[in-house]
Amino acid sequence: MAFSLNEDQTLLKDAADGFFADHAPVASFRKLRDAKETLDPALWGEIGAMGFAGALIEEHHGGSVMGLRAMGLVLEAQARTLGVSPLFQTGLMGATILKLQGHSAQQDAFLPKIADGSHSFALALDEGAHHAPHKIDTQATKTAKGWSLSGKKRFVPDGAHAQTLIVIAKTETGLGAFLVAGQAEGVTRHALAGVDSRDLADVTFEAVALDDAAYLGGKPLDETTLDLILDHGRIGLCCEMMGLIGASFDMTHDYLKTRTQFGQLIGSFQALQHRAAAMLVEIELTKSCVVAAIDAMERGKGVGEAVSLAKARAGDTLQLVTNETIQMHGGIGMTDAHDSGFYLKRARVLETVYGSSGFHRDRWAKLHAY
Amino acid sequence: MTDIETFRHETRAWLEANCPASMRTPMPESETVWGGRNATFKNPDSKIWLEAMASKGWTAPTWPKAYGGGGLTGEENRVLQDELRRIHARPALLSFGIWMFGPVILEFGTEEQKQTYLPDMVHGRTWWCQGYSEPGAGSDLAGLQTRAVLDGDHYVVDGQKVWTSYANHADWMLCLVRTEPHAPKHEGISVLLFDMKTPGVEARPIKLISGASPFCETFLTNVRVPASQMLGPKNKGWDVAKRILQFERTNISASGFGSGAGLDLVDAAKESIGLENGKLANSDLRSRITKQRMYERAFHLTMRRGQEEAKAGAEVSHYASVLKIAAAKLNQDKTELLVEALGMEGLGWEGEGYRPEALKATRDWLRAKANSIEGGTSEVNLNIVAKRVLGLRDHQ
Numbered sequence: 001m002a003f004s005l006n007e008d009q010t011l012l013k014d015a016a017d018g019f020f021a022d023h024a025p026v027a028s029f030r031k032l033r034d035a036k037e038t039l040d041p042a043l044w045g046e047i048g049a050m051g052f053a054g055a056l057i058e059e060h061h062g063g064s065v066m067g068l069r070a071m072g073l074v075l076e077a078q079a080r081t082l083g084v085s086p087l088f089q090t091g092l093m094g095a096t097i098l099k100l101q102g103h104s105a106q107q108d109a110f111l112p113k114i115a116d117g118s119h120s121f122a123l124a125l126d127e128g129a130h131h132a133p134h135k136i137d138t139q140a141t142k143t144a145k146g147w148s149l150s151g152k153k154r155f156v157p158d159g160a161h162a163q164t165l166i167v168i169a170k171t172e173t174g175l176g177a178f179l180v181a182g183q184a185e186g187v188t189r190h191a192l193a194g195v196d197s198r199d200l201a202d203v204t205f206e207a208v209a210l211d212d213a214a215y216l217g218g219k220p221l222d223e224t225t226l227d228l229i230l231d232h233g234r235i236g237l238c239c240e241m242m243g244l245i246g247a248s249f250d251m252t253h254d255y256l257k258t259r260t261q262f263g264q265l266i267g268s269f270q271a272l273q274h275r276a277a278a279m280l281v282e283i284e285l286t287k288s289c290v291v292a293a294i295d296a297m298e299r300g301k302g303v304g305e306a307v308s309l310a311k312a313r314a315g316d317t318l319q320l321v322t323n324e325t326i327q328m329h330g331g332i333g334m335t336d337a338h339d340s341g342f343y344l345k346r347a348r349v350l351e352t353v354y355g356s357s358g359f360h361r362d363r364w365a366k367l368h369a370y
Numbered sequence: 371m372t373d374i375e376t377f378r379h380e381t382r383a384w385l386e387a388n389c390p391a392s393m394r395t396p397m398p399e400s401e402t403v404w405g406g407r408n409a410t411f412k413n414p415d416s417k418i419w420l421e422a423m424a425s426k427g428w429t430a431p432t433w434p435k436a437y438g439g440g441g442l443t444g445e446e447n448r449v450l451q452d453e454l455r456r457i458h459a460r461p462a463l464l465s466f467g468i469w470m471f472g473p474v475i476l477e478f479g480t481e482e483q484k485q486t487y488l489p490d491m492v493h494g495r496t497w498w499c500q501g502y503s504e505p506g507a508g509s510d511l512a513g514l515q516t517r518a519v520l521d522g523d524h525y526v527v528d529g530q531k532v533w534t535s536y537a538n539h540a541d542w543m544l545c546l547v548r549t550e551p552h553a554p555k556h557e558g559i560s561v562l563l564f565d566m567k568t569p570g571v572e573a574r575p576i577k578l579i580s581g582a583s584p585f586c587e588t589f590l591t592n593v594r595v596p597a598s599q600m601l602g603p604k605n606k607g608w609d610v611a612k613r614i615l616q617f618e619r620t621n622i623s624a625s626g627f628g629s630g631a632g633l634d635l636v637d638a639a640k641e642s643i644g645l646e647n648g649k650l651a652n653s654d655l656r657s658r659i660t661k662q663r664m665y666e667r668a669f670h671l672t673m674r675r676g677q678e679e680a681k682a683g684a685e686v687s688h689y690a691s692v693l694k695i696a697a698a699k700l701n702q703d704k705t706e707l708l709v710e711a712l713g714m715e716g717l718g719w720e721g722e723g724y725r726p727e728a729l730k731a732t733r734d735w736l737r738a739k740a741n742s743i744e745g746g747t748s749e750v751n752l753n754i755v756a757k758r759v760l761g762l763r764d765h766q
Contacts, residue, residue: 001674001678002678003674003675003678003679004678004679004682004684253760256760256762257761257762264765264766265762265763267756267760267762267763268762268763268764268765268766269765270753270756270765273752273753273756273757273760273762274749274752274753274756276756276760276762277695277752277753277755277756277759277760278695278752280692280755280759280760281692281695281696281755284672284689284692285665285668285669285671285672285696286668287672287675288668288671288672288674288675289664289667289668289671291671291675292671309664309667309668312664313664313668358657361657361660361661361664362660364660364663364664365649365650365656365659365660366648366649368636368663369648370636370639370640370645370649370650370656370659
């Protein structure tokens with residue numbers, strides 16, 4: 001297994017860390033949040049120009065072919081500074097769905113636009129508050145001219161701004177994935193104000209008329225492919241979570257080394273030293289799981305098990321670290337002026353999207369037949 | 371064929387020819403081989419297997435051939451371990467000497483010491499024990515009081531060691547002694563190597579809550595040790611001691627505190643509690659078992675990551691403490707959950723009415739309570755991580 005980064009990946013990681021630190025520092029997120037905005041078009045343009053959005057896309061579609069590990073490094077760097085962009089939903093989810101389910105005309109039409117950052121996507125999957133990828137009521141009905149789509153998707157990440165929604169719906173022959181323009185007639189998007197101040201929307205589809213070109217791959221979306229698509233997404237979420245874990249832990253580590261009480265640095269108190277060290281143990285264990293999940297995906301072996309392990313562990317570790325960050329900062333950590341609250345809020349959303357730790361423990365146990 | 375492929379090919383053929391069939395079956399605890407002067411082999415194949423492996427130096431595969439080792443590169447050793455696993459070969463020899471003491475003798479010893487001690491370790495002719503803890507020096511190991519005073523060309527050692535693993539079986543001890551009583555505590559310690567038959571050495575087994583006695587108290591009264599048997603410079607023994615602790619923690623982590631084949635947690639829970647709709651009928655236990663299994667998987671992945679990063683030349687010394695903390699937690703959680711999964715059958719002590727493997731689970735659970743104490747308590751290891759990795763300072 002390749003746990004260490006190769007030379008190209010190390011260069012990319014440094015470039016991505018530098019890029020987001022310069023172009024999307026936490027202060028930028030704070031400004032967006034204060035302005036109640038959930039999209040930063042300038043940043044998205046720069047991400048496209050850097051080639052990050054095309055990491056999973058082949059050269060002949062204008063991509064940079066850097067691979068999933070590279071995409072993970074970029075997502076991790078973006079999460080560290082709380083950068084806001086459609087990179088996850090577009091560069092990872094959109095590209096993966098098109099590659100795994102789209103036919104070549106659909107790939108030719110859209111992959112180049114993902115690679116250059118000129119088009120954004122959002123996967124519209126879940127219909128309730130809990131991730132349930134196989135419980136779909138949204139219905140696509142065959143018509144003379146194509147399809148008619150009706151139903152309601154809830155809590156769609158990037159659902160308010162994405163130019164194209166990828167809607168998972170029931171058809172007569174099983175599930176299907178449909179490309180639906182965000183502005184299409186019959187589509188109503190209600191932006192939600194989530195705790196993490198990101199683009200999130202409920203989306204209603206009322207007899208939306210689609211042509212046949214909207215039906216991805218022109219064939220049903222089987223459960224295995226849907227799981228594989230979601231497992232790509234979960235890996236991306238794990239990488240983002242590692243970014244939050246890293247930033248949150250570093251912030252706390254710095255505070256332990258600078259904050260003085262009782263005439264001592266608080267980091268000299270054993271009660272806090274042990275809790276900081278215990279966090280580091282959890283972080284090291286979790287990091288190995290995330291890399292192993294990427295490795296499993298690249299080899300195409302034991303994917304579900306490896307991904308659920310990573311998502312469950314990353315969720316638990318992130319929860320621990322973000323809670324300890326607030327506690328170890330004391331009162332200042334409770335203030336809106338301090339950044340630790342941003343990490344806490346974002347953390348819980350990433351822990352929940354595409355399955356909580358509990359969801360993934362259940363899945364893991366099922367995969368092991370108990 | 372590349373060199374490494376040739377090596378694999380030859381190794382496979384050699385193992386095929388030299389590993390007895392009974393050495394490819396799961397090893398009952400009673401057939402473990404620790405070697406030593408008084409070695410007994412319950413299964414005669416164990417002796418054949420040990421001698422074959424030792425003749426290749428493969429009980430200590432990466433040690434130099436000059437001292438009886440296998441002289442293998444790291445890559446060759448990984449191939450050897452792969453091939454051993456492939457045929458489910460039992461370990462030919464369990465040896466604190468090979469795991470912990472040989473490596474520091476290689477690093478700190480004189481040429482004569484290397485020639486004297488290492489080949490015997492490789493061949494399993496000596497069983498070594500570790501004279502570290504004392505009644506007044508547990509977590510505060512550097513506070514040890516056993517004294518060694520130079521008398522002509524001998525040191526005279528007086529004091530008491532405790533928690534000395536298998537001292538009652540061991541042939542040799544690597545012992546921390548105080549040679550400079552007035553120096554700051556870390557600067558007056560030296561390391562002596564001596565034969566357990568030396569007059570004045572007495573080991574008494576300590577009975578533990580599990581009923582077993584893997585540890586001893588060792589009394590040292592007027593023990594005369596040739597000065598040539600000091601390892602490393604006088605009063606610089608703490609550096610040697612710390613290196614050994616790193617090897618010890620890494621080794622404990624690598625073995626995962628395993629105590630031989632026992633019941634599998636999930637299988638035992640399924641059998642004892644049963645499934646409903648394909649899920650373990652106790653959903654609370656199911657979730658906790660899954661957390662433990664995930665932790666175990668994460669631990670093994672981290673072991674591999676540490677090895678890989680070390681190979682790539684990264685500084686990984688902190689993994690020893692991180693993994694020791696994790697290994698203790700995972701084994702304690704695992705044994706605790708297994709006892710819980712077995713219900714009342716997990717709480718037998720001996721005799722009829724309990725399956726032998728359930729009795730083993732009970733004893734393993736009790737034994738595991740020491741995991742967060744031995745080889746440095748989890749608290750001491752957390753101190754090490756806080757100070758050496760996170761750079762947090764001591765209280766002023």
